[in-house]
Amino acid sequence: MKHRTAVIAGKRLETAWIETETTIEATVDGRSYRLEKRRVSEGILWLCSDGTSVDAFVTPRENGYEVIIRGKRTFIEFEGSRRRLLRHTGAQEGAVSVRAPMPGKIVRVLQTEGAQIEAHQGIVVMEAMKMQNEIKAPRGGRIAKLNVATGDAVNLGDLIAQVE
Amino acid sequence: MKHRTAVIAGKRLETAWIETETTIEATVDGRSYRLEKRRVSEGILWLCSDGTSVDAFVTPRENGYEVIIRGKRTFIEFEGSRRRLLRHTGAQEGAVSVRAPMPGKIVRVLQTEGAQIEAHQGIVVMEAMKMQNEIKAPRGGRIAKLNVATGDAVNLGDLIAQVE
């Protein structure tokens, strides 16, 4: 029996399950499921419960997972898992690191260290894959650290700024 | 440096090569090739030599390999390899085992032990995947052993007969 505490849009759901080669028996917040299953491919899990048949496309994202079922997305975080949702709706507490989402070049710095910014306001303009894109603040706050300058080449995951 | 002796339609070709992550330097019967390469997928190898670009689709077959390039098939056997071509054009020497190509049921036996048969003559009729198919002799000769009877269920690889 394995278990996890899922968090979806701030709501917690307890889940526990036993998995075999072709089945999963699971409960989610007390609701029981007897599932037939097939690991179709990396990140694709077919599940069938009492008639309901779904392909679940699971993608690791931002310390949580995006699961697409019938074309509809759900973002799921697990408590105690090493993955935790980084992006919240702007109301979150504590410092947030803004990192380069891919290798590229900083072509313009839009803010200064210490500045107050709003959520979704641009911090720098970065060029990658022939496109210029603004890197925006995930939440409002103060720019505690600004780690890049115009012309800097950055790698995936490099710290651009900290907002607190 | 690796090397192999290939046999194609009875003709021998000597090949030797050095492989790196993205290149192969090879000779085939003294002809030199400097190749760029990519292992695209299991059994698919992209090779590019002095302009010539091919996807080679390699499938293990009958103790040898079938290679498809530009939609054209070549059957290749290697001397000293554990794989050796089983099927020849009827002129081969020695005993040949005829085995079940997939699980199924013997619905009719067309020959008797000791009988003389010609190449491509039917030995038994087997039913599999809803189809009745004749299992034929790969070469002419005498049926030295007939290992099945009508109604037998056979598994993939089971001996049906020996022709010598």
Add this chain to the structure above:
Amino acid sequence: MFKKILIANRGEIAVRVIRACRDMGISPVAVYSEADLGALHVRLADEAYPIGPSPATKSYLSIETILNAARKSGAEAIHPGYGFLSENTTFARACSDAGVVFIGPSPESIALMGSKVESRKAAGRYGVPMVPGTVDPIRDGKEARRIAGSLGYPVMLKASAGGGGKGMRLIRSEAEIDDALKLTRAEALASFGDDAVYVEKFVEKPRHIEIQVLADTHGNAVFVGERECTIQRRHQKVIEECPSPIMDPDLRQRMGDAALQIVRAAGYVNAGTVEFLVDGAQNFYFLEMNTRLQVEHPVTEMVTGIDLVKEQIRIAAGEKMEIRQQDIAINGAAIECRIYAEDPENNFFPSAGKIRVLTTPAGPGLRDDSGVYEGWTVPIDYDPLISKLVAWAPSRHDAIQRMLRALNEYHVGGIQTNLSFFREILNQPDFLKGDFDTGFIDRWLKHRSASVATSQTDLDLAVIAAAVFDVANEPSQDHSAGQRSAWKVAARLRGMRR
């Protein structure tokens, strides 16, 4: 319109029907046997119900289990696909009794056209020409010899309940009759549960051309062009085209009119196909009517823009057909290759197993109706058809050229397929000219060579590729599962197959 439809089938045709449902905003319900756990048709459905063990007799032919799934899901209609229960009158009646719409003709039409004897009688009454032969089942070899003698050899021996090329045999001389009768009866019994067979004059150099029909419940009926199905191996269609290379507007009109006579004779409703033999002088003879969707329906869809499965569903829902005969035009040319999991190098034996690599062609003018995916294991229990590849272009020449391009892009690793076989046929001069009959493949196979000519460079590259593979494939020092490369495992699995 229905909100939910259950598809009582599997493989590519179940996938095809599921897609039509989705394209119409209808929720598709799948059923699956143990062998089909996680099959493509199940993955693409909104709901799926297990219906028993792998053998079709215990699952896809189990009427009560399927109707239970329909009841449980609340499906208002059932699409039977082709094969399995699609031409089973008991099933069609059971659906009706259970208050579920059977997407197809009435049980009476199925029964009438399902009997070779009765269907020929009905066709005769409506003045549709037929191949000379018996109408009633023959009793024994003696009777068969007598009838064959009076018709003159060669003759065809056919299962009364047969179809789809199964349970048919060509007999060229009296000596062959007894063996052929036994084999045909056995196949007929195994495939259709009925060993009745009859004898027919064999039309020399025949072409097999069929007419698609659609008829609604409001008395409207149209024919939707022909399909050229002459390219067959052992009476199994492998390549189909629309239009037929020998068709002209006059012959099409006459064959279409004859097909609509059959529709009238059968009181037929929904999609159906009237099969004809056509001889060198453009005489045509009624063979049979298939009272269901055909495998090869996509070629018709590609040239007419009509979605036959959508039409089936609309007709079953009682809608009036919007298509009028005068609006149906054949635009360009389409050709279909049936991709089977079978081995042309080993007598076309079915090749079940895991699909390790799947590369499908794409781009303009192509349609791949597949029932499988990379990683799927093709079960041994069912028909080995894994996909239908269809190419469209403004002309037959261009459609064939495009199909050749597509075949060269197609790769199925891990099991054998007939892809190479098609690559060769589509380069045969007689095929390109459209000059063939139903014996084309069997004659060509006799002089087919194992290897195809290629350039010195390509040959050398093939040697290098195989050699690199062979080295990756050598027994390693360490046999632990964790260290075997996928190539090695694949090679070992394949090595088991003789």
Add this chain to the structure above:
Amino acid sequence: MFKKILIANRGEIAVRVIRACRDMGISPVAVYSEADLGALHVRLADEAYPIGPSPATKSYLSIETILNAARKSGAEAIHPGYGFLSENTTFARACSDAGVVFIGPSPESIALMGSKVESRKAAGRYGVPMVPGTVDPIRDGKEARRIAGSLGYPVMLKASAGGGGKGMRLIRSEAEIDDALKLTRAEALASFGDDAVYVEKFVEKPRHIEIQVLADTHGNAVFVGERECTIQRRHQKVIEECPSPIMDPDLRQRMGDAALQIVRAAGYVNAGTVEFLVDGAQNFYFLEMNTRLQVEHPVTEMVTGIDLVKEQIRIAAGEKMEIRQQDIAINGAAIECRIYAEDPENNFFPSAGKIRVLTTPAGPGLRDDSGVYEGWTVPIDYDPLISKLVAWAPSRHDAIQRMLRALNEYHVGGIQTNLSFFREILNQPDFLKGDFDTGFIDRWLKHRSASVATSQTDLDLAVIAAAVFDVANEPSQDHSAGQRSAWKVAARLRGMRR
């Protein structure tokens, strides 16, 4: 006809052109940068030549290297695709000097239409209506403010050498002008090597509709319907359709006639596209002409049956067009979604990396023009377009329904794509009604919610699937490479991406 054509491009458009060559029996020759070793376009070609390091300036924009490859291969013609050298007059001239046919218009036509200033002058001479604004490049912020003031806000700032939505900015007030001018000049310089920009009146609630034209060397010219390209994000088209939901035969004829006037003004030969803005009162204004194949050309092909790439090649070979204006009919409706390797959850940032799983939709009425394959690593150096998905059906409603079905079948694992973004847009009521303008996406994105409502069961199944994945994903006791499952490796790779 040519025997061999070199394709001076990469990605999906190189694959598209290669397929057209094969469909015509012409041998395709590819070129590739270091990042594109073993790319799909290279795999599908008969020959391939390395042309340098990954940055486009050192490979796909290197005229001399590409012409050397053409010489070495003996290619008689070069197809430039779109982007890169496709609208580069120097390249077109260099081809001609090297005795290789450039598949496109003359250098003079490219130069004329490539200059926003000169093209507007030419259009004006032929009486084609245009959006009010400057024709000449502006000098500085001061001049920009003066012109904008006289036109009235909002205005558009546009790169003179721009195209494809790059180097354009909307300015709603005078305060924005200086910043916008800097950014646009910088982008223009980086993208086109020219920082000249001009100012234009912004048409409120504009639709972007373009007309496809074909003109041969024998003086024949036709227009091949319109494409509705209004659905854009930051001036980049993301969804295109044919027909446009607002089109009627009269407007189509008038826009087609205007497009043919531009053809005459430019002395244009080969395929081209004349872009217009259309306002709510069906007034249309000439924007620019793209002197090359458009990304979105497949929607035109799906509704007309005309293969635009084949036509390009035939025209370049000096053949006379067989298509006559009166034969061109728009049959049904087609819609295209541009599948980008970008992350809608992260400000649409490009998402390079290895495609670990690729499941593409199939079945009736679909076309997937992809440039990638499972296992391919999308390089960071180029445009992130990985595929164009096109759906056809008899009506716009059915085409959208089919596209939604196809989008739900589509899965790209390992990198982020905008598939979910399309699934949501295609359910927006205003989109379904065809009621939108070029600001549609940007407005909708502001109130887009992160998660989409789903049933309790589906939500619970999502939790179970993620939980199963999360467990498979935990740090194992044993960190040896041989024991890591593919899921674990994937998750770790993804974990690096913030």
